[in-house]
Amino acid sequence: MSAHAEHVNGELPHEPEKATLEGRNKVLGFWLFLGGEAVLFGTLFATFLALRHQNNEGPTAAELFSLPITAAATLILLVSSLTSVFAIQAMHRHNLEKLKLWLIVTVVLGLGFLGLEIYEFYEYVAHESFDMKTSAFSSSFYTLVGFHGAHVAFGVVWISLLIAQLFKKGLTFVTAPKVYVSAMYWHFIDVVWVFIFSVVYLLGKVG
Amino acid sequence: MAHAHAHSHSVKRYSGLMDWLTTVDHKKIGILYLIAGGLFFGIGGIEAILIRLQLIKPMNDLVSAQVFNELITMHGTTMIFLGVMPVIFALMNAVVPLQIGARDVAFPFLNSLGFWTFLFGGLLLNLSWIMGGAPDAGWTSYTPLSTTEYSSTHGVDFYTIGLQIAGLGTLIGGINFLATIITMRAPGMSFMRMPMFTWTSFITSAMILFAFPAITVGLVLLSFDRLLGANFFDVAAGGSPVLWQHIFWIFGHPEVYILILPAFGIISEVIPTFSRKRLFGYSSMVFATILIAFLGFMVWAHHMFTTGLGPVANALFAIATMLIAVPTGIKIFNWLFTMWGGQIRFTSANLFAIGFVPTFVMGGVTGVMLASAPADFQFHDTYFVVAHFHYVIVGGLVFGLFSGLHYWWPKMFGRMLNEPLGKWTFWTFAIGFHLTFFVQHFLGLLGMQRRIVSYLPNQNFDTLNFISTIGAILMGVGVLLFLANVVVTARKPSGVANDPWEDGRTLEWSIPSPPPEYNFKQIPLVRGLDAFWKEKMAGNKEMTPSEPLGPIHMPSPSILPFVMSLGLFIAGLGFMFSTEEFSNSFMSLIFNKYIVMIVGLVITFAAMIARSVFDDHGYHIETEELEGEGKA
Numbered sequence: 001m002s003a004h005a006e007h008v009n010g011e012l013p014h015e016p017e018k019a020t021l022e023g024r025n026k027v028l029g030f031w032l033f034l035g036g037e038a039v040l041f042g043t044l045f046a047t048f049l050a051l052r053h054q055n056n057e058g059p060t061a062a063e064l065f066s067l068p069i070t071a072a073a074t075l076i077l078l079v080s081s082l083t084s085v086f087a088i089q090a091m092h093r094h095n096l097e098k099l100k101l102w103l104i105v106t107v108v109l110g111l112g113f114l115g116l117e118i119y120e121f122y123e124y125v126a127h128e129s130f131d132m133k134t135s136a137f138s139s140s141f142y143t144l145v146g147f148h149g150a151h152v153a154f155g156v157v158w159i160s161l162l163i164a165q166l167f168k169k170g171l172t173f174v175t176a177p178k179v180y181v182s183a184m185y186w187h188f189i190d191v192v193w194v195f196i197f198s199v200v201y202l203l204g205k206v207g
Numbered sequence: 208m209a210h211a212h213a214h215s216h217s218v219k220r221y222s223g224l225m226d227w228l229t230t231v232d233h234k235k236i237g238i239l240y241l242i243a244g245g246l247f248f249g250i251g252g253i254e255a256i257l258i259r260l261q262l263i264k265p266m267n268d269l270v271s272a273q274v275f276n277e278l279i280t281m282h283g284t285t286m287i288f289l290g291v292m293p294v295i296f297a298l299m300n301a302v303v304p305l306q307i308g309a310r311d312v313a314f315p316f317l318n319s320l321g322f323w324t325f326l327f328g329g330l331l332l333n334l335s336w337i338m339g340g341a342p343d344a345g346w347t348s349y350t351p352l353s354t355t356e357y358s359s360t361h362g363v364d365f366y367t368i369g370l371q372i373a374g375l376g377t378l379i380g381g382i383n384f385l386a387t388i389i390t391m392r393a394p395g396m397s398f399m400r401m402p403m404f405t406w407t408s409f410i411t412s413a414m415i416l417f418a419f420p421a422i423t424v425g426l427v428l429l430s431f432d433r434l435l436g437a438n439f440f441d442v443a444a445g446g447s448p449v450l451w452q453h454i455f456w457i458f459g460h461p462e463v464y465i466l467i468l469p470a471f472g473i474i475s476e477v478i479p480t481f482s483r484k485r486l487f488g489y490s491s492m493v494f495a496t497i498l499i500a501f502l503g504f505m506v507w508a509h510h511m512f513t514t515g516l517g518p519v520a521n522a523l524f525a526i527a528t529m530l531i532a533v534p535t536g537i538k539i540f541n542w543l544f545t546m547w548g549g550q551i552r553f554t555s556a557n558l559f560a561i562g563f564v565p566t567f568v569m570g571g572v573t574g575v576m577l578a579s580a581p582a583d584f585q586f587h588d589t590y591f592v593v594a595h596f597h598y599v600i601v602g603g604l605v606f607g608l609f610s611g612l613h614y615w616w617p618k619m620f621g622r623m624l625n626e627p628l629g630k631w632t633f634w635t636f637a638i639g640f641h642l643t644f645f646v647q648h649f650l651g652l653l654g655m656q657r658r659i660v661s662y663l664p665n666q667n668f669d670t671l672n673f674i675s676t677i678g679a680i681l682m683g684v685g686v687l688l689f690l691a692n693v694v695v696t697a698r699k700p701s702g703v704a705n706d707p708w709e710d711g712r713t714l715e716w717s718i719p720s721p722p723p724e725y726n727f728k729q730i731p732l733v734r735g736l737d738a739f740w741k742e743k744m745a746g747n748k749e750m751t752p753s754e755p756l757g758p759i760h761m762p763s764p765s766i767l768p769f770v771m772s773l774g775l776f777i778a779g780l781g782f783m784f785s786t787e788e789f790s791n792s793f794m795s796l797i798f799n800k801y802i803v804m805i806v807g808l809v810i811t812f813a814a815m816i817a818r819s820v821f822d823d824h825g826y827h828i829e830t831e832e833l834e835g836e837g838k839a
Contacts, residue, residue: 025390050447139431
C-alpha cells in the first residue's frame, strides 16, 4: 500500500494503476463518478431536446451551425482520445517518455478543440446576436455545449498538471492511477461530444 | 506491507479544534455530521413550531405572509437536505465501515470534503435569514414562482447556490460509500452476508449517485435564469416551467427513498438484536430494497398528476407507484415475523423501531391513496398530502434515526444513553407526532390547502389545527428530552463494553466502544451472516482474525477539504450577488466584476492542485504500539 517510492525499474506490474488498493479504489470511484456525470449530461441533453425549437425569433439551429468547423472539432477530439489510449499503452509498457509525449499531444489537441469552440461561441455572440439571453434554445445550447467545454478545459488543466508530476515523480504506484483515471475522463468527455455532435449539430442542421 | 517500516513517515497530528477541522477519520466525520445535522434539525424544528403557532387559530397574525412563505420553504429544505440527510450520513460513517470489517472508508479525504461542502452549503442557505430574506418559493421552488419576476429577493439564489454546494457533498459521500462497500469488505464478508444497514446504505448511495446530478442541473438552470438572464423557464422566451417540475422530481422522488432506505436498514438491525432472532427473510429484504430503489426512479410524475400530462402518463405513473407497496409490504411482514416468537426487549431503540412499523404503514396506506391519480386531484396540495409525507418522513425516517442513535450511541461515544429518558423521548415524540399529523389527514379532506398563512374561522378547521399545534409542541419537548439525555450522558464516564446490548449480531459489536482510530487491530474473518453472533454461538468471545498483527497504514489529516469548501462558499456568494446593485463602489467592483467569485474558485482550485501535487503518504501505527494498547 505504501510502496510509493518505486520508480520504473521493472518492479512495476503490467497495470500499475491497479497494483495498490488506493489505485483500485480510485479507478472504481472514478467509474462511479462517471455514472453520475452521465446523468448530469443526460439531464442537460433532455433539457436541450425539450427546448431546441424555441428560438424566440432569434437564430435557429439550421441558420447558425457550420458543420465544417464542428466536424473539425470532432475530428480533433476523437484523435485526442486515440492519443490518450496510446499514452495508457505506453504506461502499461512502462515507457515514461512515450507516456509523457502522448499526453502532451492529447493536451495540445484538447486546446485546439477549445480554441475552435471559443471561436464558434465568439462568432455567435458577436456576429449572429445569439447569446445566453436570446431564447430558450440559446440558453440550453450554451449550457449543454458550455458544460462540455468546461469539462474539456478542466481536463486540459488536469492532464497538464499530471504531465508536470510525471516529469518530477516519474511513473509510480501513485502517479499511474491518476494518469489512468484522467484518460477515463478524457474518453468520457469525448463520448459526450459524439452525442453533442449528433444531437445538437447534425439534428440541428436537418431537423 | 513488507516495506512498511522503510516508508514510515512522521505525521502532523493535531489536537483540539484543528483535529476536528482536519480529521479524515470516518468516526469523527460521523460525529461532525451528527452535530451539524442536529443543529440544522433544530433550526428546521423551530421553523416548524413557528408555522404551527401561526396556524393555531383562525386569522392569526403571529408572522406575516412573506415570513410564513420563508418559514415553510426553509423548514422543508432544511429538514430534507440539512437535517436528516447528514444524520443518515452520521450513522453511515459511524457504522458501515465497522459492519464490513474495514479499517477505513475507500476515500477518507473525500469523506472529509463531503462533510465540509455540505456544511458550507447549509450555512450559505441559512445565511439568507440575515442577508435580505430567505427563499420563499416552497422547498420545491416551482417556476415561475421562483423566477426573479415573482421572487425578487436573493432568497431563491441562496436556495440554488446553497443546495448546489451541499449537494456536491452528498454526491461525494455517496460515491465514497459505494466504493467502500464494494472494495473494503473483510475476508468472508460476501454481499449476501452484509448487514442490512450496510445493504441499505449501499443502495441509498447508488440512488444518490444517479439522482443528485439531476438536481445539480436543475439548480444550474434556475440560477442561470435568475442570474444570467437565461430562458429555461420563461414561457415568453420559449422556456418551459413544466421542465423544472420534471427535473426536480426526477431527483426529488428518488430522494425520498434515499431518505427512507437507511431507516429501513436501521430497523432491520434493531429489531433482530432486541428480539434475539436473526432477521426474518434476509434475502427477500435485500431484493425488496433493490426493487424499491429501482421503482423509485420511475414514479416521479406522480407528483405532477394535476400538471396535465394526460391520462396515459398518469395511469402509468399511478400503477408504478402502487407497485412500490409490494416490496415495502414484504419488509413490513419480515419485521413482524422477526419479532414473532422472539424475546423482545423494549429498550428505547427498540421502542422507536417498533413504533416505526405501524406509523410507516399508515404513511404507506395514504401513499397508495395518493397514487390513485383521479383521487389525487382531490388530495393535491391539501393537508392530506402534508400528513402523508410527514408520516413517512417523520414517522418513518426520524423514528428510524432516533432508534439508530439510541442503538449505536454507545458504539459512537462509549456511553449508554439514559434509558428512562430515552423512553420519555419516545412517548412524548410519538404521541406528539400523531397528535400533530393524524388530524391533518382530516384537515386535508375537509379542504384546507397546504402553504396557506391563515384560514377563516368556522370551517371545521379550528379545533383540528389547535390539536395539531399542541402536538407539534409536544414533539419539540421530545427533542429537548433527547438533548437533555445527550447532556446527561456526556457527563457519565466513558467506557462501556464492546457489546453493551449483549445481543449484538454484527461486527461493530466485536470491537471496543468507541473503537480505536484503526477500528480493527486485525481484520476479522467473516464466517456467515450476523458474523459476531455466529462466533458467540460457537462459544468464541471474539472474532477470528484473518491476518497476523502488523503495522497499520493510516491516512494523514488535512485542512484542504475545509479550504476547498470555504472557496466554494465564497465563490457562491460572489456569483449570487454578481447582479446586485450596490451603493458602495468598492462592493460593486468586487461583486459585479465577479472578483469575489473568482477569488473563491481560485482558493478551491489551488487547494485541489495542492492535493494533487503533494502526495499524501499517510503514516503507520506500529505493531509495538498496537500491542501496548491491548494491554493498557
